Amino acid sequence: MIFSLHVIKELLQISVPQRRELERTYALIPATRCQRRTHCCSMLPEMTLVEALAAIQRLVNMDPHMRILLIKRTVSYFFLNPVEITSCPFLDNRDCLIYRDRFFGCRAYGLWSQEYYEKLTASNRQAKKYIQKQWENLGVFLPQAVIDFQVPYCLNVETESHALISDEMLLNISDTIEKLSEHFSQWHQSFRQMYFSDLSFLLASLVLGFTESVRMKFDVVSNIVNTGNRARLDRAIGELPDLFA
Numbered sequence: 001m002i003f004s005l006h007v008i009k010e011l012l013q014i015s016v017p018q019r020r021e022l023e024r025t026y027a028l029i030p031a032t033r034c035q036r037r038t039h040c041c042s043m044l045p046e047m048t049l050v051e052a053l054a055a056i057q058r059l060v061n062m063d064p065h066m067r068i069l070l071i072k073r074t075v076s077y078f079f080l081n082p083v084e085i086t087s088c089p090f091l092d093n094r095d096c097l098i099y100r101d102r103f104f105g106c107r108a109y110g111l112w113s114q115e116y117y118e119k120l121t122a123s124n125r126q127a128k129k130y131i132q133k134q135w136e137n138l139g140v141f142l143p144q145a146v147i148d149f150q151v152p153y154c155l156n157v158e159t160e161s162h163a164l165i166s167d168e169m170l171l172n173i174s175d176t177i178e179k180l181s182e183h184f185s186q187w188h189q190s191f192r193q194m195y196f197s198d199l200s201f202l203l204a205s206l207v208l209g210f211t212e213s214v215r216m217k218f219d220v221v222s223n224i225v226n227t228g229n230r231a232r233l234d235r236a237i238g239e240l241p242d243l244f245a
């Protein structure tokens with residue numbers, strides 16, 4: 001099932017209770033202090049549909065200049081993430097522009113035990129190798145530095161109240177968020193299976209169409225890898241409309 005702008009608008013309308021519950025669930029994670037090195041913000045985290053909807057609602061409510069800037073950054077991120085180590089599109093200097101609505105992945109980073117974080121990293125490494133192979137089957141060889149890049153484990157995050165939080169607590173919170181998102185059944189599944197839980201893919205497909213965004217990603221990535229030319233991407237990003245005007 002492919003998302004359209006119409007579907008997103010309907011989902012925004014009907015998801016108010018789940019988004020409120022999402023806020024309450026996020027609040028179970030203690031506030032943290034860190035040295036704001038923003039290593040954790042070097043990529044857009046995977047998320048559930050209900051979290052993506054909260055971020056989209058935030059975009060809808062934004063000043064239009066900021067909104068179009070963030071749409072452009074996020075769509076650009078979708079095209080460039082296989083070839084560049086970019087930062088999360090919501091990162092601005094050292095600030096998160098959607099801090100109140102940042103995702104579970106952002107909140108949990110630095111709170112996992114090192115052992116569990118290594119497991120997450122290992123699974124992410126496997127996923128990236130699989131993606132690398134898929135691109136190779138299409139004749140495109142992604143930069144190894146991008147494939148090998150992993151966000152390092154952070155020792156500089158601590159809860160403000162010095163409350164201890166275990167992996168089990170975080171996993172329970174993650175399960176609760178998953179259940180909230182499952183309320184949107186087929187759309188929840190579609191976001192995971194067809195859009196790989198990637199908000200940047202969702203926004204790119206809303207603005208360019210699902211098939212066109214996939215086709216264009218192949219063109220853009222293979223052009224950058226083979227010739228370094230990103231003129232087509234720059235032109236397309238320059239012309240993007242404000243989806244939520």
Ligand code: SF4
Nearest residue numbers: 041088090091096106
């Ligand atoms: S949403 Fe905010 S906190 Fe999360 S990775 Fe992006 S900039 Fe960092």
